[in-house]
Amino acid sequence: MSKGFGKIKQEWLDKCVRCGSCRNVCPVFNSTFEEPSVSRGKxxxxxxxKKGYGKLDKEVALIFKKCTTCLRCNEICAMDVPYEEIIITAREAATEKFGLFPQEIAATSLLKDENLLNMAGNFSRLAYFVFKDSGSSGNLVSKFPIPGKGTAVVPAFKPGKFNYKNREFEPEGETKGKLIYFPGCMFSRAYTETSKNIVKVLNFLGYKVFVPSDLNCCGAPSLHAGDKKSFLKLKENNVFVLNNFEADGIVTGCATCCHNLKHNYMELNKPVYQFLEILEKHLDDISELKIDKPVTVTWHHPCHIVRxxxxPKNIPEKILNSIKGINYVEMNESDNxxxxxxxxxxxxxxxxxxIQRKKTLNILRTDADNVITECPGCIMNIAEGLEKEGTTINCKHTADILAACLKL
Ligand code: SF4
Ligand code: SF4
Structure with missing residues (x-):
């Protein structure tokens, strides 16, 4: 048996009756039609x-990475196979043997190193000035000319740093509670305007908000790549910082951070909330809001929120429909x-x-002006997909549309 596979319990694997229901919903399988793409195949x-009839080689390691960890297989599986644990542990074994793939080294090194991340943030802000697209959608993308190959569309980040750290922000009226804001790396250094909007909306709803300094990346990219050691190091620091401050809870606007904090940060001494969970408690306050120019919006369910x-899937719709001037339309396969x-x-x-193109086409069919979601990775990828199609549809975070109503 390959070293590291011992951590994968045989009882987890034996739960799978090989029914193949997961093939119907797996976005990777439905793009490749190859059995190893889906959970059953893996x-x-x-x-x-594990039984010694095969070996863990580099090709197998690459197959383990052929999964978006969208959890659609988990959702449909009648046998409760703990697929997420299985795939993360298998990736850990593969990483122990072969190390990370170069692309993963680049991504995880960046996310776990504060100085590198700041450098990348500065670079992307510079790139925004130089290459920013002046297209009609307003999505944050840069278009780089590649000699002989046309144009590459890549995500871009607006100038402006998130300078709210180690500061407390007070609501204007009565205080309904105090929350710690966990920005995560993307909202800390890339989509900084969204982070500011999250704090402002929480203040509008009556919360005092504290943003600690010294928080790291939540570690999900390292954990999902199979680099558990880096994840544990990042987690240790974050738990220390978050437990050190008095508050009623921790809130984040990032689906992946929130999923990770809720499931893998058992040592936290306060509850963790996705931003939209806080919004749902205040539908009366939100119903006072009005958007200047009526818009049609649709919602993309991030995998790490809905599964x-x-x-529940109806919460974003309830929130968006509460705002005057917003016309909500449901997108096909909104949770894909x-x-x-x-x-x-x-x-x-x-x-x-x-997979991105399928999502883009589903968005286009809605005729919405904006697609709203609550995950920086989804925002980045959807914006890129929309730009490739040359649409006018803009992808935003829930906090961005609420802040626009507040005229903040
Ligand atoms: S749906 Fe569950 S039991 Fe069926 S093949 Fe997939 S993982 Fe196995
Ligand atoms: S998590 Fe998603 S991509 Fe991965 S095997 Fe399951 S359904 Fe397919």
């Missing part, structure tokens, strides 16, 4: 290796993965592009 492969946290999947997009770009 489970069979792991079982064979990772089991937040956008194709980002952390480093999946970098390790398997061709498959990721196919």
């Amino acid at each position: 489970i069979s492969l792991i079982d064979i290796i 990772g946290q089991n937040i 993965c956008c194709g980002m999947g952390g480093s999946f997009k970098m390790v398997h770009p061709g498959v990721s592009d196919k």
Whole structure:
């Protein structure tokens, strides 16, 4: 048996009855039509290796990365196979043996190193000035000319740093509670305006908000790539910082951070909330809001909200429909993965592009002006997909549309 596979319990694998229901919903399988793409195929492969009939080689390691961890298989599985634990542990074994793929090294090194991340933030802000697209959608993308190959569309980040750290923000009226804001790396250094909007909206709803300094990346990219040691190091620091301050809870606007904090940060001494969970408690306050120019919006369910946290699907609709001037339309397959999947997009770009295109076409069919969601990875990937199609549809975070109503 390959070293590291011992941590994968045989009883987890034996739960799978090989029914194949997961094939119907898996976005990767439905793009490749290859059995190893879906959970059933990976489970069979792991079982064979664990029993000594096969070996863990680099090709198998690459197959383990052919999964966006969207959890659609988990959702449909009648046998309760703990697929997320299985795949993360299998990736850990593969990483112990072969190390991370170069794309993952680039991504995880960046996310776990404060100085590197700041440098990348500064670079992307510079790139925004130089290459920013002046197209009609307003999505944050840069278009780089590649000699002989046309134009590459890549995400871009607006100038402006998130300078709210180690500061407390007070609501104007009565205080309803105090929350710690956990920005995560993307909202801390990339989509900084969204972070500011989250704090402002929480203040409007009556919360005092504290933003600690010294918080790291939540570690999900490292954990999902199979680098558990880096994840544990990042987690240790974050738990220390978050437990050190008095508050009623921790709130984040990032689906992946929230899923990770809720499931893997058992040492936290206060509850963790997705931003939209806080919004749902205040529908009366939100119903006072009015958007200047009426817009039609649709919602993309991030995998790590709808399945990772089991937040009911009707909550975003309730929130958006509460705002005067917003016309909500449901998108087909609104809970299908956008194709980002952390480093999946970098390790398997061709498959990721196919999944992204399906999402883009579903958005286009709604005729919405904006697609709203609550995950920076989804925002980045959806914006890129929309730009490739040359649409005028803009992808935003829930906090951005609420802040626009507040005229903040
Ligand atoms: S749905 Fe569950 S039991 Fe059926 S093949 Fe997939 S993982 Fe196995
Ligand atoms: S988590 Fe998603 S991408 Fe991965 S095997 Fe399951 S359904 Fe397919």
